Amino acid sequence: MSESGSAGTGYVVAPDSGSGPGIIVLHSWWGLTQFFRDVCDRLADEGFVALAPDLHGDDRTADTPDEAEALLASTDPNRTAGLLVSSMSALSRMPATPDGPVGILGFSMGASWGLWAATRFPDQVAAVSAYYGSQDMDFAPATAKFQGHFAEHDEFESDDSVNYLEAQLRLTGHDVDFHRYPGTGHWFAESDRVAAFDPAAAALAWDRTTGFFHQHLDR
Numbered sequence: 001m002s003e004s005g006s007a008g009t010g011y012v013v014a015p016d017s018g019s020g021p022g023i024i025v026l027h028s029w030w031g032l033t034q035f036f037r038d039v040c041d042r043l044a045d046e047g048f049v050a051l052a053p054d055l056h057g058d059d060r061t062a063d064t065p066d067e068a069e070a071l072l073a074s075t076d077p078n079r080t081a082g083l084l085v086s087s088m089s090a091l092s093r094m095p096a097t098p099d100g101p102v103g104i105l106g107f108s109m110g111a112s113w114g115l116w117a118a119t120r121f122p123d124q125v126a127a128v129s130a131y132y133g134s135q136d137m138d139f140a141p142a143t144a145k146f147q148g149h150f151a152e153h154d155e156f157e158s159d160d161s162v163n164y165l166e167a168q169l170r171l172t173g174h175d176v177d178f179h180r181y182p183g184t185g186h187w188f189a190e191s192d193r194v195a196a197f198d199p200a201a202a203a204l205a206w207d208r209t210t211g212f213f214h215q216h217l218d219r
Helices: 034-045 065-073 077-093 109-120 159-171 199-216
Strands: 003-007 010-013 024-025 049-053 102-107 126-129 146-154 176-185
Touching: 010 034, 024 034, 024 077, 024 109, 024 199, 034 102, 034 199, 049 077, 077 102, 077 109, 102 109, 102 199, 109 126, 109 146, 126 159, 146 159, 146 199, 159 176, 159 199, 176 199
Parallel strands: 024 049, 024 102, 102 126, 126 146, 146 176
Antiparallel strands: 003 010, 010 049
């Protein structure tokens, strides 16, 4: 990688070429763990500039669902929203990225935030790829393209919630590219969640994700 760094507010990495389309990576409730930094590195290998804000702050992370739930409860959603907005603005202003809206890749909690951002700030978001996360809001203002990756057996995102999200997006006139992965559960794409990780499904989802972003962000 030609440029990378981490600080209290996140992690950013650019490709060897020094420039490329920008993607915001939004972590799940575990916090900004090494897995999500690795996601940024993999996106840079694909030619993107990736920025992952630390949504919980102070490099706080969790190892168990109970710890993650407590961490999430202690995080101010207004601060999270502000950090997400400032991160999109910072990424779009970087010399390494072209002028224009960015992409968002979100996981679980981060997927919900990504869907929110695309709707609240339509001029700043061109494409959202959401992994096992949803949002219930009026998507009419959004101008982004939407992709989704969902588990067959998910204790956090029911089939009804996924179907409702897809219907909401389609009814408001959006292009939707949703995928469901047989035999998987929540966190199936996260390699550090050993009990849930499904290598085959994760690889397929990653190929679809990078293809989606190349299609909608490459200029």
